[in-house]
Amino acid sequence: MTDCPNGTVRDLLPEYAHGLLEGNEAALVAEQVAACAMCREELALLGQVNEGLTRGAPRVDVAAIVRALPTAATPRLAQTTSRRWVSRHVWQYATAAGLILVAGSGIVWKYEPDGQVTRVADSSHVATTAADVAPSAASMSADEGITFGGGLSDLSVDDLQLLLGQMDSLRTLPSTDPQSVTPVIAINDGGKTL
Amino acid sequence: MSAGNRDVDVQLDVTLIARWQRGDQRAASELVERHAQALARFAAAQGVREGVEELVQDTFVRAFNSLESFRAESSLRTWLFTILKRLMLDRQRADRRAKSQVELDEGHAVQEFNALDGLVADEAMQRVRQAVDRLSPLQREVFTLRVTEGMAYTEIARVVGSTEGACRVHYHNAMRAVKEYLSDD
Numbered sequence: 001m002t003d004c005p006n007g008t009v010r011d012l013l014p015e016y017a018h019g020l021l022e023g024n025e026a027a028l029v030a031e032q033v034a035a036c037a038m039c040r041e042e043l044a045l046l047g048q049v050n051e052g053l054t055r056g057a058p059r060v061d062v063a064a065i066v067r068a069l070p071t072a073a074t075p076r077l078a079q080t081t082s083r084r085w086v087s088r089h090v091w092q093y094a095t096a097a098g099l100i101l102v103a104g105s106g107i108v109w110k111y112e113p114d115g116q117v118t119r120v121a122d123s124s125h126v127a128t129t130a131a132d133v134a135p136s137a138a139s140m141s142a143d144e145g146i147t148f149g150g151g152l153s154d155l156s157v158d159d160l161q162l163l164l165g166q167m168d169s170l171r172t173l174p175s176t177d178p179q180s181v182t183p184v185i186a187i188n189d190g191g192k193t194l
Numbered sequence: 195m196s197a198g199n200r201d202v203d204v205q206l207d208v209t210l211i212a213r214w215q216r217g218d219q220r221a222a223s224e225l226v227e228r229h230a231q232a233l234a235r236f237a238a239a240q241g242v243r244e245g246v247e248e249l250v251q252d253t254f255v256r257a258f259n260s261l262e263s264f265r266a267e268s269s270l271r272t273w274l275f276t277i278l279k280r281l282m283l284d285r286q287r288a289d290r291r292a293k294s295q296v297e298l299d300e301g302h303a304v305q306e307f308n309a310l311d312g313l314v315a316d317e318a319m320q321r322v323r324q325a326v327d328r329l330s331p332l333q334r335e336v337f338t339l340r341v342t343e344g345m346a347y348t349e350i351a352r353v354v355g356s357t358e359g360a361c362r363v364h365y366h367n368a369m370r371a372v373k374e375y376l377s378d379d
Binding site for chain 1: 199200214215216217218219222223226227230231233234235237238239246247250251254255258259316318319320322323325326338340341342343344346362366369370372373376377
């Protein structure tokens with residue numbers, strides 16, 4: 001079997017065999033095939049090879065494949081979103097619980113609209129300054145001041161939700177780590193100060 | 195080259211994907227129906243004798259799991275063939291490891307190959323299969339995609355990880371080799 005010298009047409013024969021050509025190209029190949037025995041032979045060979053490979057392939061069970069596929073994307077997306085929502089809120093509730101514990105130890109802080117933090121009650125364990133919380137406090141509007149003190153367990157669910165919402169707007173939280181303190185102890189030992 | 199019919203096919207796939215993403219599971223069936231047999235044909239033509247259906251199924255599962263990231267830069271069919279080819283390579287590697295462990299001899303493999311070739315009843319068809327089997331793996335991939343799917347060289351190049359020009363050369367060399375083998379009778 002010899003090759004037709006018309007390389008352009010020979011190159012298009014597989015697409016022609018599959019009916020993928022249109023317009024001028026389809027007409028060009030049809031004309032050449034009609035006039036050229038070598039092109040007809042090659043076209044026949046393409047059909048033979050296609051048939052041989054197709055017949056040799058096992059039939060696949062479409063229904064079984066479809067059963068193995070994931071369900072449509074929309075419910076999956078919804079599931080993902082809901083999972084993200086839960087994980088986000090778990091952290092918020094955990095943070096709120098931590099705050100309640102801290103508050104329960106007797107600390108009372110008041111965030112003022114001007115960004116200053118006023119210590120309302122004393123704590124022997126925690127000390128912080130206005131500078132520590134100024135950036136977060138500055139991000140709050142004047143009417144968004146949060147005041148809480150004493151037993152936060154007295155707060156209602158609505159109050160806690162409000163608190164969580166406002167926590168979202170805080171860029172940082174006040175440090176609850178105790179600051180290092182250099183003890184100054186004056187002991188008068190017989191007129192000498194140690 | 196005119197791509198009219200091809201574009202219609204590509205557009206239909208895009209529409210079916212969108213329907214599936216909106217929750218229409220029947221669109222998934224249509225997509226599988228459109229492409230599964232072509233994938234099986236390709237795998238079998240590359241010499242895969244067992245687990246063709248499993249390979250095709252894995253291809254679809256992988257594709258559907260990442261359809262959200264499918265950008266339609268290539269056609270769905272090209273993308274599916276690319277996934278299938280990767281899975282076939284993975285399996286070949288695993289088979290090679292397994293074979294080296296059990297030390298299967300060459301004769302055993304050839305015997306198994308010939309016996310299964312008998313599934314193609316027609317003698318002429320068997321000759322065609324043998325002619326294709328004698329091609330190099332890359333020639334066989336390019337030739338199969340071109341002959342059985344009418345795939346364009348650009349798409350074939352994506353599937354086999356080569357260039358359009360190289361694929362054209364591989365196709366014509368493969369065609370010459372097949373003709374020579376069949377005219378030896």
